[in-house]
Amino acid sequence: MIKCENITKIYQLGINNSVEVLKDINFEIEKGEFVAIMGPSGSGKSTLMNMLGALDRPTSGKYFLDEKDVFDMSDEDLAAIRSEKIGFVFQSFNLLPRSTVLRNVTLPFIYNKQTPKSERKEKAVKCLRDVGLDEDRWEHLSNQLSGGQMQRVAIARALVNDPGIILADEPTGNLDTKTGQIVLETFKKLNRENGHTIILITHDKYVADHADRIIEIRDGAIISDKKK
Amino acid sequence: MLFSDLFEETMFSLSANKSRSALTILGIVIGIGSVIAMISIGQGATKNITDQVQSLGTNLLSVMPGNQKQSGNIVKGGMGSATSLTMEDSEAIKTSIAEAVAVAPTVSSRKQVTAKGTNTNTSIYGIDESYFGVKNVEIENGSSITEQHTKSRSKVAVLGPTTVTDLFGEGSNPLGQKVRIGSQEFSVIGTTVAKGGSGMGSSDDLIYIPITTAQQYLTGSESVSTINVQISEENLMTLAQEEITALLLERHNIADSTAADFSIMNQADMVETMSSVTETMTLLLGAIAGISLLVGGIGIMNMMLTTVTERTREIGLRKSLGANSKNITLQFLAESVSLTFLGGVIGIVLGKVAAWLISIFSSLTTVVSYSSILLAFGISALIGIVFGYYPAKRAAKLNPIDALRYQ
Ligand SMILES: Nc1ncnc2c1ncn2[C@@H]1O[C@H](COP(=O)(O)OP(=O)(O)O)[C@@H](O)[C@H]1O
Numbered sequence: 001m002i003k004c005e006n007i008t009k010i011y012q013l014g015i016n017n018s019v020e021v022l023k024d025i026n027f028e029i030e031k032g033e034f035v036a037i038m039g040p041s042g043s044g045k046s047t048l049m050n051m052l053g054a055l056d057r058p059t060s061g062k063y064f065l066d067e068k069d070v071f072d073m074s075d076e077d078l079a080a081i082r083s084e085k086i087g088f089v090f091q092s093f094n095l096l097p098r099s100t101v102l103r104n105v106t107l108p109f110i111y112n113k114q115t116p117k118s119e120r121k122e123k124a125v126k127c128l129r130d131v132g133l134d135e136d137r138w139e140h141l142s143n144q145l146s147g148g149q150m151q152r153v154a155i156a157r158a159l160v161n162d163p164g165i166i167l168a169d170e171p172t173g174n175l176d177t178k179t180g181q182i183v184l185e186t187f188k189k190l191n192r193e194n195g196h197t198i199i200l201i202t203h204d205k206y207v208a209d210h211a212d213r214i215i216e217i218r219d220g221a222i223i224s225d226k227k228k
Numbered sequence: 229m230l231f232s233d234l235f236e237e238t239m240f241s242l243s244a245n246k247s248r249s250a251l252t253i254l255g256i257v258i259g260i261g262s263v264i265a266m267i268s269i270g271q272g273a274t275k276n277i278t279d280q281v282q283s284l285g286t287n288l289l290s291v292m293p294g295n296q297k298q299s300g301n302i303v304k305g306g307m308g309s310a311t312s313l314t315m316e317d318s319e320a321i322k323t324s325i326a327e328a329v330a331v332a333p334t335v336s337s338r339k340q341v342t343a344k345g346t347n348t349n350t351s352i353y354g355i356d357e358s359y360f361g362v363k364n365v366e367i368e369n370g371s372s373i374t375e376q377h378t379k380s381r382s383k384v385a386v387l388g389p390t391t392v393t394d395l396f397g398e399g400s401n402p403l404g405q406k407v408r409i410g411s412q413e414f415s416v417i418g419t420t421v422a423k424g425g426s427g428m429g430s431s432d433d434l435i436y437i438p439i440t441t442a443q444q445y446l447t448g449s450e451s452v453s454t455i456n457v458q459i460s461e462e463n464l465m466t467l468a469q470e471e472i473t474a475l476l477l478e479r480h481n482i483a484d485s486t487a488a489d490f491s492i493m494n495q496a497d498m499v500e501t502m503s504s505v506t507e508t509m510t511l512l513l514g515a516i517a518g519i520s521l522l523v524g525g526i527g528i529m530n531m532m533l534t535t536v537t538e539r540t541r542e543i544g545l546r547k548s549l550g551a552n553s554k555n556i557t558l559q560f561l562a563e564s565v566s567l568t569f570l571g572g573v574i575g576i577v578l579g580k581v582a583a584w585l586i587s588i589f590s591s592l593t594t595v596v597s598y599s600s601i602l603l604a605f606g607i608s609a610l611i612g613i614v615f616g617y618y619p620a621k622r623a624a625k626l627n628p629i630d631a632l633r634y635q
């Protein structure tokens with residue numbers, strides 16, 4: 001499903017000053033896997049996630065998503081890939097403030113023609129159930145929720161367009177251990193019960209342990225890739 | 229992206245910050261409102277002039293002695309100074325020009341007029357029975373100049389309302405009284421309805437007498453000062469003008485039309501000339517008001533730029549959810565156009581109210597035409613696009629990664 005070939009990313013800071021954030025990254029992820037990409041802060045995890053999420057292009061290397069060469073595509077096609085195949089979950093939730101839970105969860109439909117307007121709410125409700133958010137919260141404003149609830153709304157939002165892949169960048173980073181645990185269980189359930197491919201990015205060994213496979217990255221290079 | 233989605237997103241964003249949206253709209257409201265009000269003053273002036281010229285008679289051609297091309301001035305001060313037109317010319321027009329429904333020759337001069345010790349200097353018009361019909365003059369009291377009067381060179385006079393006031397005092401009844409014009413005494417048989425207007429062209433400040441009487445006692449010649457020709461239809465006026473020119477050139481034995489000893493004034497030309505002045509004025513007023521519209525537009529741009537900066541994270545999020553640059557551009561453009569559109573609508577209403585108040589509290593006539601409303605609509609939408617485009621492009625260009633990282 002996902003195949004990275006020799007991906008490098010170099011940031012040019014000045015004329016003679018550049019940093020190589022990703023160095024010759026190679027790996028494959030199959031459909032239905034639950035993978036953690038683990039490494040200390042600054043090791044290039046988020047940069048890698050942006051590549052996998054078609055938000056950024058590498059300096060060199062290839063990335064195949066469902067056999068298609070992603071970096072060959074136009075910006076418009078990349079946007080379509082993000083809409084159809086990728087669901088993002090961010091550390092800081094990134095919900096629309098002053099908007100209800102339902103509005104937040106239905107937001108991705110705007111950029112994806114596949115779901116007719118009449119079916120949007122039904123789909124959103126299903127995703128909210130899948131992440132286990134109580135029904136009495138659905139009409140609440142997003143900023144009236146607890147951190148754990150917000151992150152589950154964000155996960156529901158990532159799910160609505162039925163993407164093959166959920167990319168979660170430090171999804172528990174802003175949560176305490178207990179709510180973090182609930183969020184991680186949610187991912188596990190989505191993977192086990194709904195067959196979503198989940199790529200979890202974290203610096204935390206304990207969090208990474210929830211996944212079935214851990215790719216360890218340090219200074220922009222993969223140092224280990226272990227399946228449980 | 230569905231239009232309904234775009235609309236909902238726009239309304240949501242704008243209502244999220246109501247007071248700011250309202251203040252931004254206010255700039256456009258004032259701009260559009262003042263454009264509408266200013267243009268209404270200009271167009272009111274145009275209407276006034278057109279109406280006034282129109283009130284002097286419908287589909288009117290005025291043949292006057294003297295060469296228009298040499299004097300170079302359509303509205304001539306010295307009417308009647310040349311003596312090239314005669315009663316026979318008038319008769320000839322009446323008989324050979326098919327489009328002429330009525331022909332009214334006049335003789336005019338200024339004279340000192342006295343009545344019961346008061347005196348005034350006013351225009352004396354020698355006319356025949358067809359004049360009042362051609363020039364849309366109505367009789368208020370008494371009777372008009374008749375064919376009988378002209379045939380018998382009667383010393384009768386019909387007075388304009390201003391002249392009545394000047395000679396006999398406000399609201400008095402001059403019928404049956406005598407007025408002395410030059411050395412002759414005339415009895416007043418009628419007065420005309422006030423038409424408004426002032427100055428030389430005023431049809432209120434004058435005395436009408438039979439044309440034959442005027443020729444005999446006042447000018448002492450057979451010539452006429454103006455031949456007013458009423459044409460059956462407006463679109464025949466140019467044709468009739470050409471035919472009269474040809475006829476008179478032949479009668480006066482002139483081969484070269486540039487050497488003609490008469491000129492023909494077309495009412496339509498006159499309206500055009502005079503309204504071109506007020507149209508320039510309209511443009512000027514509109515342009516001045518347009519400056520406030522420009523300021524309003526800059527206000528829109530300012531707000532949109534602030535919004536883009538404030539919503540950097542939201543833009544990044546939308547891109548991560550699958551929005552492409554076009555979607556983002558459209559969203560911000562829709563917001564600015566909605567603001568200006570709404571401002572435009574309110575501005576038009578306000579402008580109409582302002583125009584109405586101006587017409588009530590001042591002597592100015594105001595006209596709010598559909599074209600000015602359409603113009604205002606167009607301009608406000610255009611301002612939304614022009615001043616919203618740069619902020620929208622800036623939003624669309626944001627790198628989603630940087631945008632998401634932005635705190
Ligand atoms: N736009 C950028 N310009 C320069 N350096 C950058 C840029 N973005 C990220 N980096 C650098 O790349 C490295 C990896 O960053 P990141 O992928 O965010 O790491 P992680 O998510 O693992 O903490 C960091 O050293 C960071 O400073």
Ligand SMILES: [Mg+2]
Pocket residue numbers: 045046047169
């Ligand atoms: Mg990171």
